[in-house]
Amino acid sequence: MSEKTGVPKIGVYLCRCGGNISDVIDVESIVDEVSGMDGVVFADVQDYMCSSAGQGQIKNDIEEGRIERVVIGCCSPKLHLETFRAMAKKAGTNPMLLEITNIREQCSWVHDDSDEATRKANGLIKGAVSRMNELESLEPITKDVKDKALVVGGGIAGITAALEIADEREVILIDKAPYIGGHMIGLSKTFPTFDCSQCTLTPKMVEVFNHPNITLYTQTEVASVDGNVGDFKVTLHHSPRYVDIDVCTSCGRCADKCPKDAITLPFAQAIPQAYIIDMEKCTECGLCEKVCPTSAVRLEEEAKERQVDVGAITIATGFEPIDPSIIEEYNYNHHPDIITAIEFEDMLSAKSKTGMRLQKADGTMPQKVAFALCVGSRDFNRGNKHCSKVCCLYSQKQAQLVLKMNKDADVT
Numbered sequence: 001m002s003e004k005t006g007v008p009k010i011g012v013y014l015c016r017c018g019g020n021i022s023d024v025i026d027v028e029s030i031v032d033e034v035s036g037m038d039g040v041v042f043a044d045v046q047d048y049m050c051s052s053a054g055q056g057q058i059k060n061d062i063e064e065g066r067i068e069r070v071v072i073g074c075c076s077p078k079l080h081l082e083t084f085r086a087m088a089k090k091a092g093t094n095p096m097l098l099e100i101t102n103i104r105e106q107c108s109w110v111h112d113d114s115d116e117a118t119r120k121a122n123g124l125i126k127g128a129v130s131r132m133n134e135l136e137s138l139e140p141i142t143k144d145v146k147d148k149a150l151v152v153g154g155g156i157a158g159i160t161a162a163l164e165i166a167d168e169r170e171v172i173l174i175d176k177a178p179y180i181g182g183h184m185i186g187l188s189k190t191f192p193t194f195d196c197s198q199c200t201l202t203p204k205m206v207e208v209f210n211h212p213n214i215t216l217y218t219q220t221e222v223a224s225v226d227g228n229v230g231d232f233k234v235t236l237h238h239s240p241r242y243v244d245i246d247v248c249t250s251c252g253r254c255a256d257k258c259p260k261d262a263i264t265l266p267f268a269q270a271i272p273q274a275y276i277i278d279m280e281k282c283t284e285c286g287l288c289e290k291v292c293p294t295s296a297v298r299l300e301e302e303a304k305e306r307q308v309d310v311g312a313i314t315i316a317t318g319f320e321p322i323d324p325s326i327i328e329e330y331n332y333n334h335h336p337d338i339i340t341a342i343e344f345e346d347m348l349s350a351k352s353k354t355g356m357r358l359q360k361a362d363g364t365m366p367q368k369v370a371f372a373l374c375v376g377s378r379d380f381n382r383g384n385k386h387c388s389k390v391c392c393l394y395s396q397k398q399a400q401l402v403l404k405m406n407k408d409a410d411v412t
């Protein structure tokens with residue numbers, strides 16, 4: 001601040017960028033306009049602000065006490081902000097009191113109309129000067145960072161993230177489902193290579209489960225997050241499984257005895273490889289408890305919370321498909337052979353209930369298959385406004401899968 005007035009002493013420096021800016025924008029007129037603004041004690045134009053001459057001028061002006069704060073109108077801050085701030089620091093002012101306003105990429109390069117481009121650049125520079133009047137010096141702070149990461153979501157993205165982080169440090173991987181793998185575990189073959197999704201995914205799932213640096217919690221969601229980057233306190237909410245995954249050997253004796261089909265293994269390759277009780281079906285008769293050779297059943301188990309301290313959180317919660325019945329003209333709810341792409345994948349995947357066979361509701365192989373693309377996508381009224389970015393790819397894959405199973409099928 002100027003000792004006399006208490007107003008910051010701001011220097012405004014505009015760059016011609018060898019004509020890149022000044023061929024379109026009348027930079028001299030902007031200098032005239034901003035010169036009278038509060039706090040501005042100096043405004044000038046240079047051919048190349050990033051050159052030694054340009055930087056040297058700002059440095060001298062700071063060192064000689066002529067200015068304390070700097071607004072530069074030039075190219076994108078991505079290019080030179082750090083260079084200019086380092087120079088400002090060297091010259092003796094707080095680097096956070098130097099700002100760049102982009103009048104090249106966001107003005108001269110994108111507007112043909114010289115008057116309008118000048119008007120826009122003028123407004124941007126004036127805005128930067130007003131902001132500069134309000135800015136406060138900032139000093140970098142150092143603090144300890146928790147050397148542990150939380151990954152939320154155990155689909156292929158979360159699994160990959162967890163494994164990569166675990167090369168260096170501890171990871172907690174959580175998934176709200178009773179198993180990891182996300183949607184990919186329910187896919188059949190995968191584009192572009194037509195590999196079976198389980199062949200790619202299950203080794204990674206097992207690696208996650210056995211990795212000494214990864215703690216896996218399924219049926220777990222984030223209840224709350226406090227703190228900041230480097231030091232988060234996260235409260236996790238665990239829903240009960242009613243079977244202790246550390247003790248269950250997946251022998252299946254409980255399921256053989258259960259009269260309600262309430263205790264099941266989610267699917268053959270599920271990780272964790274442990275049974276789970278569906279309390280909607282369970283009558284708590286206790287038969288499973290009696291036959292379990294390892295005393296793994298926990299009918300009294302309740303939801304619980306735990307707090308974890310982590311330095312970073314990776315969100316990999318993937319996607320939820322829309323319910324096509326919201327778009328009535330597709331008649332999804334009215335015909336058993338109108339299925340979603342995910343239901344198609346389910347039939348052919350490791351989780352298949354049809355013996356990995358594509359079939360109609362009457363059990364026969366379809367002779368004609370039509371694919372409707374973009375259902376619920378790019379629709380401003382029903383479903384999502386955005387493109388799913390995958391339906392064009394997987395429908396081509398699924399069309400080829402149909403033809404592999406039935407080369408005479410009529411596929412549209």
Ligand SMILES: Cc1cc2nc3c(=O)[nH]c(=O)nc-3n(C[C@H](O)[C@H](O)[C@H](O)COP(=O)(O)OP(=O)(O)OC[C@H]3O[C@@H](n4cnc5c(N)ncnc54)[C@H](O)[C@@H]3O)c2cc1C
Binds near residue numbers: 181342
């Ligand atoms: C019909 C269909 C066919 C496809 N075919 C192919 C193909 O052939 N090849 C290909 O490369 N891609 C294909 N895809 C795309 C592929 O499925 C996705 O790109 C991939 O599954 C995305 O993985 P993800 O880990 O990001 O998300 P997801 O698979 O959605 O996994 C997200 C995980 O996060 C968990 N989760 C969600 N919310 C929370 C929460 N709040 N707390 C904790 N956990 C949470 C979920 O339970 C889930 O396990 C297909 C997609 C569809 C719909």
Ligand code: SF4
Binds near residue numbers: 261277286288
């Ligand atoms: S308590 Fe009875 S109904 Fe419930 S899972 Fe066990 S055997 Fe099945």
Ligand code: SF4
Binds near residue numbers: 253254291295
């Ligand atoms: S009987 Fe016990 S160990 Fe065997 S699958 Fe059931 S819960 Fe697991």
